[in-house]
Amino acid sequence: MIDEIAEVKNYMAGEPPEDRQQMYRACYMIAKYMKEDGKSPVDTVSFLNEWSGRSTRGVNLLQCVNAAYTNENKLRRGGQVYISDADVEAIIEHSPTETDRKVALALLCNAKAFADRRGVFQASTEGLASWLGMKGPNVRGRNLRRLVEWRYIDKIDTGKGKTSGRFTKYSRGVSCFKILVPYENTGKYALKDNDINSLYHAIFKAQ
Numbered sequence: 001m002i003d004e005i006a007e008v009k010n011y012m013a014g015e016p017p018e019d020r021q022q023m024y025r026a027c028y029m030i031a032k033y034m035k036e037d038g039k040s041p042v043d044t045v046s047f048l049n050e051w052s053g054r055s056t057r058g059v060n061l062l063q064c065v066n067a068a069y070t071n072e073n074k075l076r077r078g079g080q081v082y083i084s085d086a087d088v089e090a091i092i093e094h095s096p097t098e099t100d101r102k103v104a105l106a107l108l109c110n111a112k113a114f115a116d117r118r119g120v121f122q123a124s125t126e127g128l129a130s131w132l133g134m135k136g137p138n139v140r141g142r143n144l145r146r147l148v149e150w151r152y153i154d155k156i157d158t159g160k161g162k163t164s165g166r167f168t169k170y171s172r173g174v175s176c177f178k179i180l181v182p183y184e185n186t187g188k189y190a191l192k193d194n195d196i197n198s199l200y201h202a203i204f205k206a207q
Helices: 004-013 020-038 039-052 061-070 084-096 098-114 125-132 136-149 165-170 196-205
Strands: 120-124 153-156 174-179
Touching: 004 020, 020 039, 020 061, 020 125, 020 165, 039 165, 098 120, 098 125, 098 136, 098 174, 098 196, 120 125, 125 136, 125 196, 136 153
Parallel strands: none
Antiparallel strands: 120 174, 153 174
């Protein structure tokens, strides 16, 4: 998501996700938020147990919280993101399926919020999948592969952002991408409250 602080607050105010991978994402992000807020791992596990009703969908909370507390990356807060008609045309041209277009839109939002002057930015594939309500293996194995083949993005292997050791099971590695289409932050469509599905609907319903 573009605003990870808002993402965490939505998790904490809502119900735990049903999907195991999304549940992991929620617990992991809440743990990072509580770490930045100065809370101890014990406090965080206690909160997550209460929040989840002790039904963690198979997620090992101790290992999940330890993974969050050993990760040095801070939660991100992006600025306002706008999508133009030219952006939409590029998505259509480079995305052969509806799910590809959804992933392309999410990547473009990340690029507009976080890319450097070369168009390079980082994003978690699990985070993208959770944001879009899709399955991580499908996003990695199908959509991202096609978007590379159709020259919408390049995927850059940096080896960074991956956990190791006893936390490998819970790794949600960050991938590095380069956007290959223009990504100027202008346009008539705005991403509001991290709601990528509403943005997608507003754009493609108008086509």
